[in-house]
Amino acid sequence: MIRIVGSHLYIGEYLAEDLAERFGTPLYVYDKEVIVENYLRLARSIPYEDLEILYSCKANNNPEILATLRDLGSGLDVVSPFEALLGIRLGFPREKILFTGTSVSDDEMKFVRGELGVMINIDSLSQLKRYGRLFPGTEVSVRINPGVGAGHHGYAVTGGVTKFGVYLNQIEKIRDIAREFGLRIVGLHMHIGSGILDANVYRETLDVLLSVARRFSGLEFIDIGGGLGIPYKPGEKPIDLDQFGSIVSKALRDFSQSHGHVKLRIEPGRYIVGNAGVLLVRVVDIKEVEINNSRKIFVGVDSGMNHLIRPALYGSYHEVIPASKADKPKEILVDIVGDICESGDILALERPMPRLEEGDLLAIMDVGAYGYSMSSNYNLRPRPPEIMVFRDEVKLVRRRETFDDLIRLVTNRSI
C-alpha cells in the first residue's frame, strides 16, 4: 500500500525517506501488493467465463514484476522479439504469449515464431503475406484497426488513421491471403489506445471487431487489447471497471452463443502497474528568479526526462509529494525540473508546494507504467535502481547503472 501518514509517505511498511537513504536517489520503488490487487480486481470485474489476461510488458518489464504476474497466472503481450524472449526465459508458457509488433521484419518473425514458437499477431497485409510464405499452414492472429481510437494523448491513440492494424476495408484480403497460404486465423485483435477512462469506448469498438469476427470461422480468441487508464490528477475519476467488465462480457457471450465459443483476451499494462510505482528524487538545486515582477521558482532534482519521459513527451501530469512535508501548507508555486540539458526537461509544472529546501525528498507518483521502461541514458546518465516492496520486505530488483555499464553498452569495450 502507498499512503501518506501525517507528513510522511509510506510504501508498504517503509518510510520513503528510509528507502531513499538506503538505496540512494533517484530510485524507482514498486509496491508488489498494489500490483497483485490491481491484477485480481481487474480479473474479478470481468464475469466472462473464459478470460485470459496478457500483461502488456511494455508498460514495465522488470523481471520481478513479470514473475509476480506469471505466478498469478497472467500471460504476456509482447511487442518486440526481446520482450518475447524475456517472457520465455521467465517461464511464461509460450501459448500464453502473443507478439503484436509494428513494422515487423521477416527476421523478427523467424525468431519469434520460428525459434521461440510464440504466436504472431499480424499488423498489416504485407506482414500476413510474408508470414504465410515463411510459415504456411500455421495458426495466426490478426490485429484489426476498428477505425476509432481513444487515449490520454494523440500519440497514445492507436485506432483510427494510425499506422496500426489491418483496416476495415482490407478484411476480405485477410481471407484471401489466409486461403493462399493455408493459414488458420485463430484470433482477432484490437488495441485502440492507452489511458482510456471511459469504458463506453470499448462498447463501440468491440462491436466493430465482433462484426468483423462474424466473417471468420474457426476463431479461438478475441483480444481487445489494453488501454485501461488510471487517474493521475487529483479528482480524476477511475475507469468504471464493473461497467467495462459487463460491456465486454455481454458482447462476448452474445458472440459465443451465435458464432461459437471464443476465449476473451485483454492486454492491460498501465492498469496493472501504473499506480504501483513511485520515483523518489532529491532536490539538488533551487533557483528563484524575478521575471516581469513575478517570482519563478525552479526546483531542480537529481533525475529528469531520461528517467521519466511522460511529462516531456505527452505533457502528462504526475502528482508530486514532498515525502517528509506532505501535510505542510502549500505556500509556493514551483516548476520541478530535471538534470538533463533540455528546456523541455520538466517533470511537473506550476505545482503548489510547501517551502522546499535542497536535500528534500520528492516522490513522483504513479510512475509504474511507462516510467523505467521508457527511460534512456541520454546525457550519458545512468538509470536508477528499482526496488520492490512487499509489506515489510524490500529487495533490489535492478541495480543502479554504472559508468562501465553504459560504456560497455554503447562501445562493447571498457574505457
Ligand SMILES: Cc1ncc(COP(=O)(O)O)c(C=O)c1O
Ligand atoms: C498491442 C498493445 N496491447 C496492450 C497495450 C497496453 O496498453 P495499456 O498500458 O494502456 O493497457 C499496448 C500499449 O500501447 C499495446 O500496444
